Amino acid sequence: MKRAVIIAMLTLAPVYAGEIAPSERRSGYDFMAADTKAMQDDDTANPGMLWVLDGEALWKQKQGTAGKACADCHGDAAASMKGVAARYPAFDKTLGRPVSLDQRINLCRADHQQAEPLAYESHDLLALNAYVAAQSKGMPIAVGDDPELKPFVEKGHELFMQRQGQLNLACVNCHDDNWEKKLAGSPITQGQPTGYPTYRLEWQTVGSIERRMRGCITGVRAKPYDFGAPELVELELYLMMRARDMAMEAPAVRP
Amino acid sequence: MAAALISVPKQAKRGDIIEIKALTSHIMETGYRRTAAGDLVPRDIITSFACRYNGREIFRADLFPAIAANPFFSFFTVANESGKFEFEWIGDNGYSNTASAAITIL
Numbered sequence: 001m002k003r004a005v006i007i008a009m010l011t012l013a014p015v016y017a018g019e020i021a022p023s024e025r026r027s028g029y030d031f032m033a034a035d036t037k038a039m040q041d042d043d044t045a046n047p048g049m050l051w052v053l054d055g056e057a058l059w060k061q062k063q064g065t066a067g068k069a070c071a072d073c074h075g076d077a078a079a080s081m082k083g084v085a086a087r088y089p090a091f092d093k094t095l096g097r098p099v100s101l102d103q104r105i106n107l108c109r110a111d112h113q114q115a116e117p118l119a120y121e122s123h124d125l126l127a128l129n130a131y132v133a134a135q136s137k138g139m140p141i142a143v144g145d146d147p148e149l150k151p152f153v154e155k156g157h158e159l160f161m162q163r164q165g166q167l168n169l170a171c172v173n174c175h176d177d178n179w180e181k182k183l184a185g186s187p188i189t190q191g192q193p194t195g196y197p198t199y200r201l202e203w204q205t206v207g208s209i210e211r212r213m214r215g216c217i218t219g220v221r222a223k224p225y226d227f228g229a230p231e232l233v234e235l236e237l238y239l240m241m242r243a244r245d246m247a248m249e250a251p252a253v254r255p
Numbered sequence: 256m257a258a259a260l261i262s263v264p265k266q267a268k269r270g271d272i273i274e275i276k277a278l279t280s281h282i283m284e285t286g287y288r289r290t291a292a293g294d295l296v297p298r299d300i301i302t303s304f305a306c307r308y309n310g311r312e313i314f315r316a317d318l319f320p321a322i323a324a325n326p327f328f329s330f331f332t333v334a335n336e337s338g339k340f341e342f343e344w345i346g347d348n349g350y351s352n353t354a355s356a357a358i359t360i361l
Contacts, residue, residue, distance in 0.1 A: 042276075044262035047325040050280040053260070204283075204324035 195252020
């Protein structure tokens with residue numbers, strides 16, 4: 001019986017559940033003060049919802065020389081985009097590598113709308129991303145079902161373990177090993193990517209997970225990768241794998 | 256940018272104390288920050304917010320540079336008649352934004 005349980009656990013376990021046990025995983029939400037939690041929980045108080053509303057307007061707006069709106073192909077986002085953000089980054093067969101949701105939106109613009117790509121961290125890209133991500137609110141993260149993603153998850157994991165910068169710190173040193181402690185008075189979270197794009201009070205705006213990761217990389221005094229760099233997508237992919245089955249919160253609020 | 260997010264109960268009983276919430280998008284640039292080149296970023300803030308209930312002003316606030324981006328107001332009033340709440344934000348560079356919400360007294 002005991003052996004059967006162990007075998008079942010081995011086959012069900014996600015690729016890297018080793019560092020933080022699934023029962024120990026906590027969203028950044030759990031580390032927040034009651035006021036900030038209340039802000040996220042109330043859709044009329046969560047400033048991220050302003051981006052979601054803008055995204056909804058953009059979704060229906062015709063773009064590019066093809067004169068097509070997202071809605072012309074995808075219809076009602078509440079149905080067609082449900083659960084989509086929970087599966088990103090996803091493998092793109094044409095490119096032969098994983099793409100982030102931001103990149104998917106811009107690929108769609110190029111291929112189907114014949115429109116200019118939206119700049120990373122631009123208002124419109126964040127708004128569209130937030131609108132799509134909001135359709136997965138409360139759903140479990142389900143990244144990584146595609147076996148072709150495996151080598152890229154591996155690369156992301158290596159990057160997570162890789163010491164870098166003048167402080168010579170790896171992601172794992174804080175977010176796996178010391179997450180219950182504090183850094184300069186603020187809780188060190190587990191770095192679970194459940195709520196992106198997120199309205200961050202420090203930024204006073206919505207930002208992507210890449211912005212957040214670049215912030216961390218700058219924090220250890222390393223040179224951050226450019227927005228959309230394969231390394232950032234792989235790191236995001238690994239983080240999403242690490243947070244598999246946790247509930248999506250986008251647009252979240254973070255301090 | 257989305258104009259505003261307003262929360263007013265659709266229905267209330269006469270005499271109920273109701274909560275009104277108003278969130279609007281605005282960068283609230285303080286006017287104290289400088290660019291990398293050292294130039295001052297000009298101030299661009301909302302300077303006043305007001306809420307009228309069937310034409311009668313029930314809430315007003317003046318805003319200053321220390322207030323964060325995307326200001327959020329929450330306040331209470333007594334629901335005494337069916338009608339309309341009108342919200343108005345006024346700010347630098349001719350900024351003006353309005354919104355409204357209806358309430359029915361049962």
